[in-house]
Structure formats: C-alpha cells, structure tokens
Amino acid sequence: MVKNQAEEIRAYLLAKIPVHPKNIVAQASKAFSCSRTTVHRHLNRLLRDGKIIKSGTTRQVQYFLKTDKNKKIHVPLKPGVAEDVIWKENFQADFETLPKNILEICEYGFLEMLNNAIDHSEGKGVIIETEWESDSIKITIWDDGIGIFRKIKNTLKLEDEREGALHLSKGKFTTDPQNHTGEGIFFSSRAFDTFNVGSGRMYYSRSNPEKDWFLETTEESKFNGTILIMNIEVDSKRQLKEVFSEYTEDDSDGVPKFGKTLILVQLSKFDDERYVSRSQARRIVLGLEKFKQVVLDFKDISTVGQGFVDEVFRVFQSKYPEIKIEYTNANDDVRFMIERSLPSDF
Numbered sequence: 001m002v003k004n005q006a007e008e009i010r011a012y013l014l015a016k017i018p019v020h021p022k023n024i025v026a027q028a029s030k031a032f033s034c035s036r037t038t039v040h041r042h043l044n045r046l047l048r049d050g051k052i053i054k055s056g057t058t059r060q061v062q063y064f065l066k067t068d069k070n071k072k073i074h075v076p077l078k079p080g081v082a083e084d085v086i087w088k089e090n091f092q093a094d095f096e097t098l099p100k101n102i103l104e105i106c107e108y109g110f111l112e113m114l115n116n117a118i119d120h121s122e123g124k125g126v127i128i129e130t131e132w133e134s135d136s137i138k139i140t141i142w143d144d145g146i147g148i149f150r151k152i153k154n155t156l157k158l159e160d161e162r163e164g165a166l167h168l169s170k171g172k173f174t175t176d177p178q179n180h181t182g183e184g185i186f187f188s189s190r191a192f193d194t195f196n197v198g199s200g201r202m203y204y205s206r207s208n209p210e211k212d213w214f215l216e217t218t219e220e221s222k223f224n225g226t227i228l229i230m231n232i233e234v235d236s237k238r239q240l241k242e243v244f245s246e247y248t249e250d251d252s253d254g255v256p257k258f259g260k261t262l263i264l265v266q267l268s269k270f271d272d273e274r275y276v277s278r279s280q281a282r283r284i285v286l287g288l289e290k291f292k293q294v295v296l297d298f299k300d301i302s303t304v305g306q307g308f309v310d311e312v313f314r315v316f317q318s319k320y321p322e323i324k325i326e327y328t329n330a331n332d333d334v335r336f337m338i339e340r341s342l343p344s345d346f
Contacts, residue, residue, distance in 0.1 A: 021062045047134045055097040069132035083114040104240045105191045112184030121145025142227040147199040166267040192230040198223040259292035278307030285316040299329040309341040
C-alpha cells in the first residue's frame with residue numbers, strides 16, 4: 001500500500017508539475033493529505049532519476065519536466081534571420097526560470113555564438129539544442145558552414161589550422177572587423193563552466209574551474225561546419241559583469257574597453273616542438289598590438305628558447321612600448337631565461 005501510494009504521488013507530480021511549477025509541493029500535499037516533507041522526498045527521487053529539473057532557491061523554487069526544457073530546432077540561415085528573435089521565440093521563457101546571473105550568461109553566450117554562425121559561417125543552416133539536467137544546462141549551436149578554424153586560417157593566411165585556436169583564445173580576432181569586435185568567443189569562453197569548439201579535425205575546449213585550455217586534433221575530419229558547446233552549473237556564482245571587468249578598464253571617457261588578454265603559451269606549440277621558439281613567439285604576438293595589457297601563461301612549459309624571449313620582450317615590446325607584458329605560472333628555468341633576457345629598463 002505504501003509502495004503504491006509512493007508511485008501514485010510521483011505519478012501525480014509528473015502529471016501536475018507542468019500545471020503547478022511553483023506550488024506543486026502544496027498541491028501534492030493537499031491531494032494526498034501528506035506532509036510537505038513527504039512531497040519533497042518524492043521530488044528528490046524524481047530529481048535523482050533525471051525526470052524533473054529544479055530551478056531557483058527557497059520561495060522561488062520551480063520544478064519542470066526535463067522533456068519540456070530539452071529542445072532541438074533547425075534554423076535556416078537566410079537573409080534577415082535574427083539571433084534575438086530566435087532566442088525570444090524559442091528559449092527565453094525556459095531560461096527566465098534560472099537565477100539572474102545564470103540567465104545573463106546563457107543569454108549572452110547564446111546570442112553571441114548564434115550571431116557568429118549567422119554572420120561568419122557561410123552555412124545554410126544551424127541546429128540549436130538545449131539539454132537540461134537537474135544541476136546543469138548545456139547549449140549546443142552547430143552550423144554547416146566553412147568551419148571556424150579553416151576560416152581563420154584563410155583570413156590570416158596561416159600555414160596550419162591549429163594556429164587558429166591560439167588566435168581565437170586571444171580575443172579581438174574577427175574575420176569581419178568592420179562589423180564585429182571579436183569579443184564574443186573570448187568572453188563566452190570565460191563565462192561558462194566549460195566552452196568547447198569543434199571544427200574539422202580540431203576540438204578546442206576551455207574549463208574555467210581549472211582555468212585551462214585543451215586542444216585535440218584527429219587524423220580525419222570529425223566535425224562538419226562548427227559546433228559550439230557551452231555548459232554551466234545552475235548554482236554557479238559566476239557573474240557576467242565580473243568576467244567583463246577582469247579584462248576591461250575605463251577609457252578617458254569612462255567607457256569600459258576590452259584591453260587585457262591572457263594567452264596560454266602552450267597553444268603555440270605544434271606536434272613535437274621541444275621548446276618555445278622564435279616562430280612560436282611570432283604566432284603569439286600576432287594581433288597583440290590591439291591590447292594594452294598582455295599576460296603570458298607558461299603553465300606546463302618546462303623551458304623557453306632565447307629566440308622566444310627576444311621576439312616577445314625585445315622585438316615586439318620595442319615596437320609597442322605602451323603595451324604592458326606580464327607573465328605567470330613560469331617555473332624557475334623559464335623565469336631565469338626571461339629575466340636574464342629582459343631589457344635593462346623592463
């Protein structure tokens with residue numbers, strides 16, 4: 001009898017949550033003459049089973065069926081298609097149930113990445129998918145265009161598509177400078193918990209909890225077009241404003257400007273290159289004249305070559321003395337090579 005009632009309560013919850021997302025606990029407690037604690041126990045069981053989703057805290061808690069939140073749509077990339085219209089008509093109502101900071105991050109990333117697909121992919125269509133779990137959200141945007149790394153390679157006339165990942169991580173890079181600032185991927189990749197880009201033979205991932213980039217290449221092409229996958233925990237405390245403020249500062253008119261970038265030096269290494277060379281340094285400094293402050297992250301770099309240090313800290317710095325160049329996560333060997341090669345007035 002008890003088992004049957006438990007099944008009845010959970011069946012009732014699944015049937016009534018779409019009707020009473022905000023007060024389902026009170027409704028179920030009344031319908032079965034049971035305590036709120038009992039109802040919460042069954043709700044937690046449904047959460048563990050992955051059948052429902054919980055959003056908000058305390059009095060703002062709402063429950064939803066997982067199937068109601070998960071969506072997958074195809075958008076033809078025709079003239080006049082607008083990312084904000086797609087968001088409002090298909091997804092906004094779902095995300096408005098989230099805490100304000102998570103809503104802002106998801107909306108920003110969605111609009112920026114869909115706009116990139118519309119303006120840059122040269123594709124005919126894009127698939128947009130949202131997948132909700134009890135503790136996280138995943139947004140996927142996959143176009144059938146030329147592929148982001150190939151487009152960067154063609155635009156900059158690079159020898160290797162892998163170099164595109166390095167330039168993408170810098171920020172301020174765009175294949176259409178007249179209409180875009182190149183900031184969307186930079187800030188989106190730092191706002192979500194994980195941010196992934198797949199195109200052709202390359203898969204490029206950033207994990208913000210570890211503050212690390214990962215680049216994988218395969219023998220054969222794995223992704224047609226460009227796929228972007230963004231994940232975030234629903235209880236994340238990250239604020240979009242704080243992500244912006246870390247890399248911006250006010251100009252003379254008091255307007256925030258994107259002027260700082262952080263570069264993972266490891267992304268400049270290809271294949272079995274043993275040390276950071278002058279050619280790697282040239283890959284890194286390309287485009288950095290757009291910034292006021294540059295931080296080089298030497299995580300997992302065991303040594304650097306004299307050519308690298310000279311190219312960055314003398315050649316490039318002499319061309320752009322107004323740019324502040326800093327470094328972090330350098331081991332003793334790397335720090336020694338940098339410091340012994342710095343100009344006397346650095």
